[in-house]
Amino acid sequence: MTKALIVATNVPKFNNVNRATGLWLREATHFHKVIQDNEIDIDYVSPTGGYIPLDPLCLSGDSMDNIDWDFYLDNHFRNHYLATSLSPKEVTAEDYQVIYFAGGHGAMWDFPENKNLAKIAQQIIANNGIVSANCVGTTALLAMRTKDGKRFTAGKKLTSFSNDEEALNGLTSEVKFLPEDELKKAGANxxxxxxxxxxxxxxxxxxxxxxxxxxxxxxxxxxxxxxK
Known part of the structure; x- marks a missing residue:
C-alpha cells in the first residue's frame, strides 16, 4: 500500500521579531488533496510531533480558496493531522513511498538542521521513493546527505521560495536566512x-x-x- 508522509513545522514565531509564523496552510492542503484524490494514505509528522501551528496570514483574504476552507473546516483534519502529528521517532521510513516537506516561514527554524527528518527522507529515497518539498520546506534538504556523506543538494536541480518573493513580502531582513541563497551555497542548481x-x-x-x-x-x- 502506497503511503505519503507530509512534514510540517512546529515553530509558531520568528525568533528575532514579534511575528507569528507556522505552516502555510495551502502548502499542506493542496498537496494533501491531490494525494488523497489518488487514494493514497497520508500521515503528518513534525520535528517534535503534536501541534502544528498555522501562520495567521495564510487564513486571511485571498490566501484561502475552497480547498483550503474545506480542509480548515474539517474536524478530522484539524484535530488529527494538525493537532496530533507524529514525531520522527514514531515514523518507520520503510512504510512510505513519498515524503513531502511543506513550507511556511516557521520551517526555516526547525527543518534545515533536523537530522531525524533528514534520515527519514534519505531512507525513503534510498528505497526508490520520492522526496518532495515546497517553498521554504525545501530547506529541509540542507540536512540531507548522500551515502558517501556529501550534501544531497550538491548538483541537484531544485527550487524554493526565491529572494525576489521574500523581497516582495518585505521580510528579507526578518527571516533567519534566504532559502535561495542557502541552497545555492549548498551546491544546488x-x-x-x-x-x-x-x-x-x-x-x-x-x-x-x-x-x-x-x-x-x-x-x-x-x-x-x-x-510511471
Whole structure:
C-alpha cells in the first residue's frame, strides 16, 4: 500500500521579531488533496510531533480558496493531522513511498538542521521513493546527505521560495536566512520562475515547488512519478 508522509513545522514565531509564523496552510492542503484524490494514505509528522501551528496570514483574504476552507473546516483534519502529528521517532521510513516537506516561514527554524527528518527522507529515497518539498520546506534538504556523506543538494536541480518573493513580502531582513541563497551555497542548481507563479522542478526522484501556489503541481508531479 502506497503511503505519503507530509512534514510540517512546529515553530509558531520568528525568533528575532514579534511575528507569528507556522505552516502555510495551502502548502499542506493542496498537496494533501491531490494525494488523497489518488487514494493514497497520508500521515503528518513534525520535528517534535503534536501541534502544528498555522501562520495567521495564510487564513486571511485571498490566501484561502475552497480547498483550503474545506480542509480548515474539517474536524478530522484539524484535530488529527494538525493537532496530533507524529514525531520522527514514531515514523518507520520503510512504510512510505513519498515524503513531502511543506513550507511556511516557521520551517526555516526547525527543518534545515533536523537530522531525524533528514534520515527519514534519505531512507525513503534510498528505497526508490520520492522526496518532495515546497517553498521554504525545501530547506529541509540542507540536512540531507548522500551515502558517501556529501550534501544531497550538491548538483541537484531544485527550487524554493526565491529572494525576489521574500523581497516582495518585505521580510528579507526578518527571516533567519534566504532559502535561495542557502541552497545555492549548498551546491544546488537553483531554478526559479516568476514570483508567486506555480513552478515545479524535477530532478529524478526529487520534486520541488517554488511557492505556496506550486503545491498542487508538486502533488501532481509526485503522482505522475508514482504511476510511471
Amino acid at each position: 537553483f531554478i526559479k520562475g516568476d514570483p508567486f507563479k506555480p513552478n515545479v522542478v524535477i530532478d529524478g526522484n526529487l520534486i520541488t515547488g517554488q511557492n505556496p501556489n506550486s503545491a498542487t503541481a508538486v502533488g501532481e508531479a509526485v503522482i505522475k512519478d508514482l504511476l
